[in-house]
Amino acid sequence: MGLGAIGPGIGLGIAVSKAMEALGRNPEAAGAIFVPYILGIALAEAIGIYALVVSLLLIFVA
Amino acid sequence: MPEEEGESLIHVAIEAEELFQLGPLSFTNSMVGALLTSLLLGLAAWYITRRSSLVPGRLQSAFELPVELMSGIVSASSSRWRGYVGLILGFFLTILVANWIGLLPGVGTIGITHIDASGHEAVIPIVRPASADLNFTLGLALVAFVMFVYWGIKANGPGGYLKELLGEPLYMAPLMFPINLISEFSRLISLSMRLFGNVFAGEVLLATMIALAPILIPAVFLGLEVLFGFVQALVFALLAMTYIATANAEHHTTDHGEADAAGADHPTAAEPAHA
Numbered sequence: 433m434g435l436g437a438i439g440p441g442i443g444l445g446i447a448v449s450k451a452m453e454a455l456g457r458n459p460e461a462a463g464a465i466f467v468p469y470i471l472g473i474a475l476a477e478a479i480g481i482y483a484l485v486v487s488l489l490l491i492f493v494a
Numbered sequence: 495m496p497e498e499e500g501e502s503l504i505h506v507a508i509e510a511e512e513l514f515q516l517g518p519l520s521f522t523n524s525m526v527g528a529l530l531t532s533l534l535l536g537l538a539a540w541y542i543t544r545r546s547s548l549v550p551g552r553l554q555s556a557f558e559l560p561v562e563l564m565s566g567i568v569s570a571s572s573s574r575w576r577g578y579v580g581l582i583l584g585f586f587l588t589i590l591v592a593n594w595i596g597l598l599p600g601v602g603t604i605g606i607t608h609i610d611a612s613g614h615e616a617v618i619p620i621v622r623p624a625s626a627d628l629n630f631t632l633g634l635a636l637v638a639f640v641m642f643v644y645w646g647i648k649a650n651g652p653g654g655y656l657k658e659l660l661g662e663p664l665y666m667a668p669l670m671f672p673i674n675l676i677s678e679f680s681r682l683i684s685l686s687m688r689l690f691g692n693v694f695a696g697e698v699l700l701a702t703m704i705a706l707a708p709i710l711i712p713a714v715f716l717g718l719e720v721l722f723g724f725v726q727a728l729v730f731a732l733l734a735m736t737y738i739a740t741a742n743a744e745h746h747t748t749d750h751g752e753a754d755a756a757g758a759d760h761p762t763a764a765e766p767a768h769a
Contacts, residue, residue, distance in 0.1 A: 481691035
């Protein structure tokens with residue numbers, strides 16, 4: 433789980449920093465950025481969730 | 495885990511627990527959560543539409559807020575958005591209510607005591623948030639899966655849909671077809687796993703925090719879970735919307751969209767170099 437959290441952590445950091453950067457450059461684009469931003473975040477986060485699900489399965493089932 | 499000393503305080507089970515047998519079916523506590531969710535949504539819909547007016551009152555505007563938010567986002571996704579806006583909105587509201595039910599006081603704590611197989615006394619909660627059960631999230635993801643395959647076939651015809659699965663240069667099809675097929679099915683798994691993992695992890699987090707520091711600290715995490723419940727509902731609905739919208743787009747329009755996106759990428763990629 434710890435190892436699996438490293439990748440998404442880095443990915444989320446990059447995604448959020450770029451989104452904030454874009455928002456700073458062009459505040460009117462907030463609406464246009466929002467949906468792709470949420471989708472990207474969700475996809476990056478899914479990897480972390482996989483690690484979580486696998487570790488939970490190891491705890492409770494195996 | 496079972497041998498740790500905090501075990502008596504932290505009660506989380508990865509599978510929904512059975513309350514009673516209903517013929518051959520076992521009636522689990524997450525089913526109570528799901529029934530509660532649909533009951534709540536149905537009641538709200540009935541109550542609001544019964545006395546709705548053209549100029550909305552305070553309560554009606556509160557209920558119209560999520561509807562307007564979602565239809566605003568969905569209408570920007572594709573020209574045929576009217577066909578699936580109801581589905582996406584349904585996803586959003588169902589998951590939102592299902593997630594938030596888990597945060598109500600008493601939901602994870604009020605239950606039936608019984609002696610489990612190992613001789614310990616255990617509590618089975620009567621209500622479990624429906625989205626903390628993989629069966630529920632997998633069911634929702636299956637609906638989304640069927641819908642985006644249906645929209646893909648409807649937009650391009652069965653042949654067009656198959657051609658999209660085969661990939662662009664036809665001689666690459668033996669390689670691309672399995673990859674595309676796997677990517678279609680992995681959407682199903684990732685949609686259901688994401689929602690289940692998030693909500694279940696939230697439950698575990700709350701249970702751990704309540705066991706560690708019962709006063710005041712869990713309130714912070716409860717607030718966090720309210721936010722997560724909303725974000726996860728939004729994410730599921732938006733992903734389902736994107737899948738349907740991309741399946742819906744006819745082939746030449748997707749090519750055009752990709753060319754546009756590539757063109758739009760260039761200035762942003764070049765900008766940091768100047769700065």
